[in-house]
Amino acid sequence: MARLKVENLSFSFGYETILDDISFEVNEGEVVSIVGPSGGGKTTLLRLCAGLLDRQEGKIENSFETQSIAFQDPRLLPWKNTLDNISFGLKALGVPTKERDARAREIALQFDLEESDLTKFPKELSGGMSQRVSFARALVTKPKLLFLDEPFSALDIGLKRELQDHVMRLIDKKEITIFFITHDIMEAIRLSDKILLLAPDPGHIVKIFEFDKPQAERNDEYVYAETAKILSDREIIETFELELK
Ligand SMILES: Nc1ncnc2c1ncn2[C@@H]1O[C@H](COP(=O)(O)OP(=O)(O)OP(=O)(O)O)[C@@H](O)[C@H]1O
Ligand SMILES: [Mg+2]
Incomplete structure (x- = not known):
């Protein structure tokens, strides 16, 4: 089974440490997303995984035959x-x-x-x-592995939904593995098997949320309920510096 495996990855731009000791796996057929505050190192992590930036410390193993990327x-x-x-x-x-x-x-x-x-x-x-x-x-x-960096951020809600549905059909047919960045928690919940929460300064994974329900069975009710749960999660509140109202 193909997989992307990241182990103890750290990365700096000059003297600034951007990513610190990141480890996770994306297995064939999975959809894994990253959420986290702006400037936290998400795009840098994606570019390292896609081989567009040279690795400094740690390991990245990517055994997918083909891959492509849609940039921010x-x-x-x-x-x-x-x-x-x-x-x-x-x-x-x-x-x-x-x-x-x-x-x-x-x-x-x-x-x-x-x-x-x-x-x-x-x-x-x-x-x-x-x-x-x-x-x-x-x-x-x-591509067998698709990297997406906020692919739907400029779309209206109708189009966004259509493209998400397109992705969902590919996932359902087990045709693709996806590693993507999003600022939209609902989108992450609708599409992901795992959500990595990346906290900044330097970027590190604080928590991994997992969802077992097949994507095709996640109706709006499920997505809203899970979103409400995640938005009240202590680590999410701290990482995004949200204030509880
Ligand atoms: N080519 C570069 N040279 C130097 N510093 C960089 C470079 N690219 C990114 N950085 C720095 O790395 C940090 C992380 O940037 P990155 O683009 O990975 O964040 P991000 O989490 O994707 O943010 P956003 O959500 O706003 O897209 C920032 O401090 C940024 O200034
Ligand atoms: Mg980015």
Whole structure:
């Protein structure tokens, strides 16, 4: 079984320690999310796991065959239109042009982009549209492991729900393993098997919340109830410096 295993990982930018002694596992078929205050080191952790930053101390073992990442900012290629931005990764895999375009178009339309958006360039897209293009680009190659850094933050609640449902169907079919960052606790509860709570200065894991109920069976009632529970958790209150009202 493939897995991402992080052991005693520490990391500094210059003299500033960003992550301290992080250990956790993401097993094949699981969805694991990280929540924590802004600036706490979540993106840094994700980039280390994805191999985009060089490891300093500790171990990272990643045995997934393929992976892709959708960044916090969409990072689209400004000289390529929507369709070409999405199909870019397929080109690198040697998929023929016709099939590339067909797969990119299919996923774009699933994500509620219009036919007329496919020929637009990034500067002509709204923030939420760019985010959907970025997410589509990450998914179109059908990666075994998907890294997501706040993939739905710029979307309205309807679209957000649609893309979450899309992810949920992939999870249900056991087609993907996901490691993602979110600021949305409800989103984390809806999608995750495990939530890692990362406290800052330096970033360390204070608690891991686990959810056994299959994602497809988590209705709104369940999500609201679990959200209320988590929001009254002592470690969450301390980490986010929430005040109880
Ligand atoms: N390339 C870099 N060079 C130096 N410092 C950096 C670099 N990238 C991030 N940092 C610092 O590392 C710390 C953690 O940043 P990171 O982006 O990992 O936080 P985050 O938890 O993802 O925050 P947010 O929720 O706001 O996205 C911050 O203090 C940031 O200034
Ligand atoms: Mg970040």
